[in-house]
Amino acid sequence: MGSxxxxxxxxxxxxxxxxxxxxxxxxxxxxxxxxxxxxxxAVPVAGAVGSELHARQQxxxxxxxxxxxxxxxxxxxxxxxxxxxxxxxxxxxxxxxxARWLGPDGQERQGEVQxxxxxxxxxxxxxxxxxxxxxxxxxxxxxxxxxTAIGAALLVWGAATAAVALLYLVTxxxxxxxxxxxxxxEWRQVSREWTAR
Numbered sequence: 169m170g171s172x173x174x175x176x177x178x179x180x181x182x183x184x185x186x187x188x189x190x191x192x193x194x195x196x197x198x199x200x201x202x203x204x205x206x207x208x209x210a211v212p213v214a215g216a217v218g219s220e221l222h223a224r225q226q227x228x229x230x231x232x233x234x235x236x237x238x239x240x241x242x243x244x245x246x247x248x249x250x251x252x253x254x255x256x257x258x259x260x261x262x263x264x265x266x267a268r269w270l271g272p273d274g275q276e277r278q279g280e281v282q283x284x285x286x287x288x289x290x291x292x293x294x295x296x297x298x299x300x301x302x303x304x305x306x307x308x309x310x311x312x313x314x315x316t317a318i319g320a321a322l323l324v325w326g327a328a329t330a331a332v333a334l335l336y337l338v339t340x341x342x343x344x345x346x347x348x349x350x351x352x353x354e355w356r357q358v359s360r361e362w363t364a365r
Contacts, residue, residue, distance in 0.1 A: 192343040199339045203332035210328035218321030225313035232307030241267035241295045244278070247287040261285070267293060271301020279303055 244266045264280040265287065271277050281303065283293050298304045 192347060196336075196339055196343050199336050203336045206332045207325075207329045210325050213328070214321040214325035217324045218317040221320045222313055222317035225308060225316055226310070229308050229310055229313050235299050236296050236304055236307045237272070239269050239271075239295050239297045241269040241281045241293045243267045243281075243283055243287055243289050243291045243293060246289050247283045247285055249286050265293075267295075269295060269297065269301075271297065272299060273301065275301065277301045 247263055247265045262282040262284055265283040266278065267281045267283070268276055268278050269281075277297075279302075281293050281295050283291065287293070296304050296306050
């Protein structure tokens with residue numbers, strides 16, 4: 169931001185002793201100043217939210233690493249030969265297929281796993297299982313925990329900033345409408361005085 173636009177924002181936020189500044193101008197400036205302060209104060213708040221979430225996610229990472237493990241599932245049937253498109257037009261790259269795998273206790277388990285279209289029976293598919301041998305989602309990684317925490321912090325800051333920005337824009341819009349209405353009424357009064365002469 170150059171010096172001219174910055175000085176304009178400062179003059180607008182703080183009309184000071186400007187005799188031409190109305191109460192509406194001062195209110196608009198106060199809302200702008202408050203919006204800037206809140207946006208700045210939201211930074212440490214968002215950082216704290218992200219930090220707290222990261223700490224919780226780190227605990228989950230540790231638990232996931234202890235309770236989930238990789239396994240190989242063997243397809244018990246052929247997957248469909250061609251990819252399909254869902255109702256939204258998205259091409260589906262995998263499909264549920266019946267398969268078998270061994271649990272941590274050595275016992276065989278059965279269920280549906282995601283396999284690529286065209287995969288044949290007997291194909292090995294990597295899966296994640298819990299301590300009981302049931303299918304589960306992959307464990308959360310340390311990188312995933314960091315990304316989630318950063319995303320949450322940015323979301324909190326963005327929401328706070330968007331809220332105060334919207335408040336300022338609404339205030340400015342209403343003030344502009346009222347000011348134009350006042351100018352219109354004043355112009356009508358002046359024009360009547362001119363035509364009466």
